[in-house]
Amino acid sequence: MTSMKRLSRRSDRFVACVATRATNTVRDQTPVTFVFVRGSSLRSESDFVTDLTRWAFPPALQPTQGEVAFDLKAALDGVVGLRAEIPDDAFTASILGTDRSGNGVVIRDDGLILTIGYLVTEAASVWLTRGDGSVVEGHPLAYDFATGFGLVLPLGRLDLPTIERGSATAVLEDDEVYVVGHGGRGHALKATVFAKREFAGFWEYLLDTALFTTPPHPEWSGAALLDEQGRLIGIGSLLLQEKIGDDVVDGNMFVPVDLIEPMLDDLVQTGRSAELPRPWLGMYTADRDGRLVVNGLASGGPAEIAGVHAGDLVVAVGSERVASLGDLFRGIWRLGPAGTEIPLTLARGGAPVYVRVASGDRNDFLRKPSLQ
Numbered sequence: 351m352t353s354m355k356r357l358s359r360r361s362d363r364f365v366a367c368v369a370t371r372a373t374n375t376v377r378d379q380t381p382v383t384f385v386f387v388r389g390s391s392l393r394s395e396s397d398f399v400t401d402l403t404r405w406a407f408p409p410a411l412q413p414t415q416g417e418v419a420f421d422l423k424a425a426l427d428g429v430v431g432l433r434a435e436i437p438d439d440a441f442t443a444s445i446l447g448t449d450r451s452g453n454g455v456v457i458r459d460d461g462l463i464l465t466i467g468y469l470v471t472e473a474a475s476v477w478l479t480r481g482d483g484s485v486v487e488g489h490p491l492a493y494d495f496a497t498g499f500g501l502v503l504p505l506g507r508l509d510l511p512t513i514e515r516g517s518a519t520a521v522l523e524d525d526e527v528y529v530v531g532h533g534g535r536g537h538a539l540k541a542t543v544f545a546k547r548e549f550a551g552f553w554e555y556l557l558d559t560a561l562f563t564t565p566p567h568p569e570w571s572g573a574a575l576l577d578e579q580g581r582l583i584g585i586g587s588l589l590l591q592e593k594i595g596d597d598v599v600d601g602n603m604f605v606p607v608d609l610i611e612p613m614l615d616d617l618v619q620t621g622r623s624a625e626l627p628r629p630w631l632g633m634y635t636a637d638r639d640g641r642l643v644v645n646g647l648a649s650g651g652p653a654e655i656a657g658v659h660a661g662d663l664v665v666a667v668g669s670e671r672v673a674s675l676g677d678l679f680r681g682i683w684r685l686g687p688a689g690t691e692i693p694l695t696l697a698r699g700g701a702p703v704y705v706r707v708a709s710g711d712r713n714d715f716l717r718k719p720s721l722q
Contacts, residue, residue, distance in 0.1 A: 420580025
């Protein structure tokens, strides 16, 4: 049996009653709405909200204690629901929204929560929900831009089991894994790793290696990715669709948990990695068949101030031509830390344009959490 045939059969059985909706509203870009729905029929948005409280994966896709080599209940209990409220005037409010929800994973005995950072960026308040429905307030402790991880410190006792951290380096394509969201076994999913490779995001984000799984979990944000021994190997970041040969695969992207290890103590103690911050341009770029197109600009960001326009093609960083997002980001980051002047060669209307962008520290543009 080939890997893709196995993936297709699993995806065919995926009929979870859930939908999620996000709207991209970066400046100078036409808003694009992405909708993920159950089955083949579109339903009203009010139905979506109702389903979020009662959906479950089909039993065949849920792991059972008899078929796993770890304490399944402890793993399920170690994932909490997370809800964050963000001020209307926050820098990320127009892009990520002001009411964000997802999951978090208990990684220490004091209840420290590891999640995906975009859930808690600029959060004014964070609430953590246990499996029994009880709620504890949390403090958004840290957000690391390079990895995308966020940390939340509970302000009350969670009394929940921790999930042991493993390593994504030992995981291979076609390995069986488990995606666990808050909500018990009905929100836990048997999945397969269908790819392990670089991921570049238009928001100036790059992972040398990311994990891609299928079928997709519809509440992926901050979900736990567990290996066959029940160890945490990744945190849920994205829902995506990819064409592999003649197949179209729906899946999720996970950030490998290995990336948190070198910086965990610094994040807990100072809220930031000890590494110098990377230069940030506020330039949202898409790779269209090898052409790097500026789709949008952060309002008041370094690239906009320097004269970059939406629709420009990015040709080179300094003297080095760039042909992919990975080339672009690595070329920028090689020049120095935040504050470094970044020389760009652009193409606009068929003519070359040369700009020098005084890069910034992305963190300087964001609201900082305050502990009451």
